[in-house]
Amino acid sequence: MVVVKSVHIDGERIHVFNSAIYILESSLGFTLELDLIVSEVVVKKYKKEDNLIIEIELEDGRIIHSIMHVKSLPGGLPQLNLFCELDDLKEYADFKIVNENDAWFPNLEEGITLDEIRKVEMPIEPVNLKLNLPIDQVEWLKKQKKKDLNEIFKDLIYEYRNK
Structure with missing residues (x-):
């Protein structure tokens, strides 16, 4: 063969x-x-x-x-x-x-x-979230770079899933 x-x-x-x-x-x-x-x-x-x-x-x-x-x-x-x-x-x-x-x-x-x-090889997909957060968190999020936010959310989700 x-x-x-x-x-x-x-x-x-x-x-x-x-x-x-x-x-x-x-x-x-x-x-x-x-x-x-x-x-x-x-x-x-x-x-x-x-x-x-x-x-x-x-x-x-x-x-x-x-x-x-x-x-x-x-x-x-x-x-x-x-x-x-x-x-x-x-x-x-x-x-x-x-x-x-x-x-x-x-x-x-x-x-x-x-x-x-x-x-x-993990596929990467875009996602849009609509959240209701306290204003201080919104302000903080707006100051962050997209790349950093992607890492933060990825890490948080993996950590939350593995609890």
């Missing part, structure tokens, strides 16, 4: 938690498919792109360069599916070939949790 060692998207190496690379045979022909469990940050960054320049390094030392289409896959964990059409199967002779009617598809989520993924 062919194993992926690393993946670069548009020249940037991404952290891959699990992957499967295979050839999908359909009525339209053959496509090289790369399914990836990645961070939420990576999915958010690339899911709306149509085509990406991909470099896949395999454990046996081969490197595949290709322009691939991208789909965000539904599921419990953040996943991307990268794919491109294949004309010549000779260089992919050792890849698993899956027919579109087969029941086999890789279960990449097994043994991985969202908490483990977030330890590697």
